[in-house]
Amino acid sequence: MRNTTSAGQHTSATPLLQTVALTKRYGTFLANDKIDLDIWPRQIHALLGENGAGKSTLVKTIYGLVQPSEGELRWEGRNMVLSGPSQARARGIGMVFQHFSLFDNLTVAENVALGLDGKESFKEISARLERVSHSYGLPLDPKREVWQLSVGERQRIEIVRALMQDPKFLILDEPTAVLTPQEADQLFVVLERLKSEGRAILYISHKLEEVKRLCDTATILRNGKKVATCNPKAETAASLARMMVGAEIKEVKPAATREITVPRLAIVDLNLEPDDPHGVHLKGISLELRGGEILGIAGVAGNGQDELFAALSGERLAKDPGTVVIEGIAAGHLSISRRRKLGAAFVPEERLGHGTAPRMRLSENALLTGHVAGNMVLHGFVNTAATLNAVDRTTKTFDVRKAKRDPEAASLSGGNLQKFIVGREILRNPAVLVVNQPTWGVDAGAAAVIRQALLDLAAGGAAVLVTSQDIDELIEISDRIAVMFHGRLSEPLPTAEASREKLGLLMGGSSLEATEQAHAAGT
Numbered sequence: 001m002r003n004t005t006s007a008g009q010h011t012s013a014t015p016l017l018q019t020v021a022l023t024k025r026y027g028t029f030l031a032n033d034k035i036d037l038d039i040w041p042r043q044i045h046a047l048l049g050e051n052g053a054g055k056s057t058l059v060k061t062i063y064g065l066v067q068p069s070e071g072e073l074r075w076e077g078r079n080m081v082l083s084g085p086s087q088a089r090a091r092g093i094g095m096v097f098q099h100f101s102l103f104d105n106l107t108v109a110e111n112v113a114l115g116l117d118g119k120e121s122f123k124e125i126s127a128r129l130e131r132v133s134h135s136y137g138l139p140l141d142p143k144r145e146v147w148q149l150s151v152g153e154r155q156r157i158e159i160v161r162a163l164m165q166d167p168k169f170l171i172l173d174e175p176t177a178v179l180t181p182q183e184a185d186q187l188f189v190v191l192e193r194l195k196s197e198g199r200a201i202l203y204i205s206h207k208l209e210e211v212k213r214l215c216d217t218a219t220i221l222r223n224g225k226k227v228a229t230c231n232p233k234a235e236t237a238a239s240l241a242r243m244m245v246g247a248e249i250k251e252v253k254p255a256a257t258r259e260i261t262v263p264r265l266a267i268v269d270l271n272l273e274p275d276d277p278h279g280v281h282l283k284g285i286s287l288e289l290r291g292g293e294i295l296g297i298a299g300v301a302g303n304g305q306d307e308l309f310a311a312l313s314g315e316r317l318a319k320d321p322g323t324v325v326i327e328g329i330a331a332g333h334l335s336i337s338r339r340r341k342l343g344a345a346f347v348p349e350e351r352l353g354h355g356t357a358p359r360m361r362l363s364e365n366a367l368l369t370g371h372v373a374g375n376m377v378l379h380g381f382v383n384t385a386a387t388l389n390a391v392d393r394t395t396k397t398f399d400v401r402k403a404k405r406d407p408e409a410a411s412l413s414g415g416n417l418q419k420f421i422v423g424r425e426i427l428r429n430p431a432v433l434v435v436n437q438p439t440w441g442v443d444a445g446a447a448a449v450i451r452q453a454l455l456d457l458a459a460g461g462a463a464v465l466v467t468s469q470d471i472d473e474l475i476e477i478s479d480r481i482a483v484m485f486h487g488r489l490s491e492p493l494p495t496a497e498a499s500r501e502k503l504g505l506l507m508g509g510s511s512l513e514a515t516e517q518a519h520a521a522g523t
Ligand SMILES: Nc1ncnc2c1ncn2[C@@H]1O[C@H](COP(=O)(O)OP(=O)(O)OP(=O)(O)O)[C@@H](O)[C@H]1O
Pocket: 026, 029, 031, 049, 050, 051, 052, 053, 054, 055, 056, 057, 058, 401, 402, 403, 411, 412, 413, 414, 415, 416, 441, 443
């Protein structure tokens, strides 16, 4: 499959895949508008655009999940009509989705077997899974159950499952959004190898620096239309962002003065056994967060961040009420609504299912978390005007793009749903905000809006606890940063002292490991 020279010119006559004037309408809304795209073998092709620009719609059409309204798909120069993903896979098109489609209670091998169309025995699938995963440097234990795995490992399953079908063309939708810098580096090695094997890759990402580093070509969509194709290596992150947005992106500015006030959130020696035998045990976590402050928690996914969120939000109750203190009130035993009534707001990492009910309209979702504080329920009746008003306000402030005023949550693009959830909670003006991965999947412009809103919320007197895998984000907005590792939290560092390198080492457990050993020796 040698089709490009080292200089990057194509030596094959026809692209591997072409979209010709590809158009997708939802009602009167044009999600994709006459898009022409050429993908060549041995090419890593970026697909860029703001949230809602039409990237997922385009790749879902190429993968047979969405039927185009007009236009044509061509595979190796010939017209291709796909009635579903299995037909796409049969041609050699693989896809790794932004949201994983894995069953938590099944093993790695069982999950992979479910996604394969072939007729291999389960034993053969397990053996091949182990072989393929090791050969690409993405080791997986076929026998482990998915709920035991970190986000990075779960994504590895999706990638290995796609690779087991020996694809000629692999689509990845924001693969590094939930990865640490080290995990992302590992993934890039795999992608370079796939490219050198002659495969083509279509890569959706909002991280422009990584696109510059990895991709040979970039196609940029805006409002459903293709607006440019360029060599990202010859662009700057700012010039790529400008092409996506059609304007300059605003810089995030901390308030000139921020008054640090009273303690609003305290965690006092929180020890929590996991729900399940393989979850993370929270050990001796203590911190105090005052009004006006943003505290960042960095860490590789799966080190207790989800367990800490559950303990703070009230999804998990603590034995001792005094381990979680909100606005001076011992709250460890209180339900999530009672904690909300104290002035706290919570934004979980998982958008669909956890952050929103996917099949409910946005206004109904607004009611779910807003009813305790707002005027959304009057005399026992839902005040529809108030719930719609909350949707409109969030939409306007956070530029949530959607096809109609009050659609089902699941119909929003990933980034727009994230903007809606984070925006909904910020606009409630909480005294304490606990947010996990605030800008996961959000485009550069919208990420700046969300970060600015978090800074403004703190400037207005709230205490903000942000957990993120994006170290640069934490450095940009936090006053102090702590690192989670194996269920323990490091002493927070003032951000001025928290370099990328230092945090990276702490995330790998460098100094916390010593603390753990000391604890182990002492017990
Ligand atoms: N099933 C659907 N019904 C109605 N509208 C839809 C549907 N699917 C997508 N849309 C709309 O089409 C537009 C494009 O969505 P798409 O998911 O392709 O965007 P995207 O560029 O992938 O965004 P993101 O970066 O946020 O993932 C959005 O405005 C979305 O609301």
